[in-house]
Amino acid sequence: MKPMTRRTLATLSTAVALGVLLPACAPLVVGGAAVGTALVAVDRRTSGAQLDDQGIELRAANRLREQFGERANIAVTSYNRQVLLTGEAANANVKAEAERVVAGVDNVRSIVNEIGVVNSPSLGQRSNDTIITGQVKAGMVDAKDLSASAFKVVTTRGTVYLMGRVTQREANRATDIARNISGVTRVVRVFEIITEEELAKLASPVKAEEDAAKRNATGGNN
Template identity: 60%
Template sequence: MKMTSIPRLVLTLTAGAALAAALSACVPLVVGGAAVGAGLVATDRRTSGAQLDDQGIELRGASRIREIANDQMNISVTSFNRQLLLTGTVATDADRRRAEAAVQGIDNVRSVVNEVRVGPGRSFQVRSNDTFITGKVKASLLDAKDLFANSFKIVTDDGVVYLMGLATRREVDRATDITRGVSGVQKVVRVVEVVSDAELAGQLRQGGTDAPAAAPSGSRVPLPPMDPVPAPASGGATITPVR
């Protein structure tokens, strides 16, 4: 086996394990985050504080949605750099609005992108395919020599791939093109915070520390302004149809 095939093999095995865990039980809500370990902190462009905040945002968001959930509500909660993404399905538009209202006001959330759809829940086959697509997109980004794969978090819902991340405009455009080329992808939605090369270099030089260090517990940590790609009318998400 060539050494270059090892990352793809690891991703494939990881995706399979995640699929088995995700589909082993029927639950109405999914939390998008994972435990923050030393390795993740070291390779993630988010500050360590932002990573911990994202984990807390997902847990609190899941709890709030669970309080209002019904049998037709299947919602995933994902946070990246304190931007919260809601995906999944609900039975009515009223439920969609209730879900967004439930997560509004969570500490340190900068914005909520509500991509929940009104319609029937996803079948086992669709959810399995979404997990498979996520794995393929991650592998494709990892294979790209001109991208830092950990700049993006991948979320797939019914063939729609959401790119969340902290990246330059060139990286966003490149990642979008790669994702469009993955078999099974129906559409790409970019929920990305765009930074300049200079801003990115400055963040990396800071070594992943939040500022100010003396910020009181529970307060919002100051962050640079968001620059969506391109600037949408509302919500912070840009829907890009597959070519």
Template identity: 55%
Template sequence: MNLTKHPAGLILTAALLAATTLSGCAPLVLGGAVGGAFMVTDRRTSGAQVEDQGIELKAASRVREAMGERGHVNVTSYNRVALITGEVPSEADKLTVEQVVARTENVRSVVNELALMGNASMASRGSDIIVQAKVKATFVDARDLQANAFKVVVERGEVYLMGLVTEREATRAAELASTVSGVQKVIKVLHIISEEELARKQPAAPASSPK
């Protein structure tokens, strides 16, 4: 497994999985709504969540202006780290997209995972939506994992995990995602925190009422 370190504890790893158990990809819906309930359970600050939403919307718009109809590009931001996925026809286009996203306000760093190939088919993108839903459901069902700590992106059956998590959670989430039908590979684009940091981020238990 290759490991590339990025600023502020960000890690990017690829877990290659056996082809006999895997196969599948989903266009990312940019700028998803940030609801009150989600903000409560998300480990980012509310300000970071709003910044991430703004990054996704602005970057998507600027990429469209720069690229037009060339390529299929998605930008997902977590804690101001922008993950670029999808397909573009050339290395020059890949670099152009990266530069456009890097110049977007509030972006701290960029992880460019664009593939040099023709656009994924609609069938492939539809399959990715299904895989994404299955991975999220698997996290929800797991008793030892907080599902809302992870953002899941799927492209051509490759699952990207983003979040603010411990090494234990990162390993467990990758293991679970790798068991989902249709998953070809699991790539971790995660900010790793200590168990002590995680404990500080957990909401305090309500005080018991005096009897």
């Protein structure tokens, strides 16, 4: 590990990449992209999608708690209305039922069910998962060719889940960072793949806002 200085209901119409990788495996991604360097420093979801994701997480978590109580410890993470379920369930029936419950939540487009039929992790394991998440995020911040804000990172029992609207180049780079963190046993990619051209279009309004802010700061002389 390099030292850190800082820091399945449906397939979407746009390409969604779901890859399960051991640290030595080659990544699996669905969708095309060309190599490029454009980065977006802000959330790549629309404001509506961001609000929907917040609502999905809250409603799904409440329904799961009401349905299962102590029989399951399930975390809900939504990105661009695609839901990742992680955590632990008492048995396979609970795991399957949890997916059906979340499928009934408004605005959910697809579900990746990664709930484990295992005992809940110890406090030590949970703490280690938190550390791993922080190290992955720090690695993304340190990387000069990635926009860390484009990714969501979730770690459960040593497995790192990566979510976001990213290019294949970005997906591969982020995977490489995650799988080289100490304690990571595998990396699961839950990406919506976009092209470099789509990324450039996302970057255009951001650059325009930055240029306008600079002009305002200098009295409009630039």
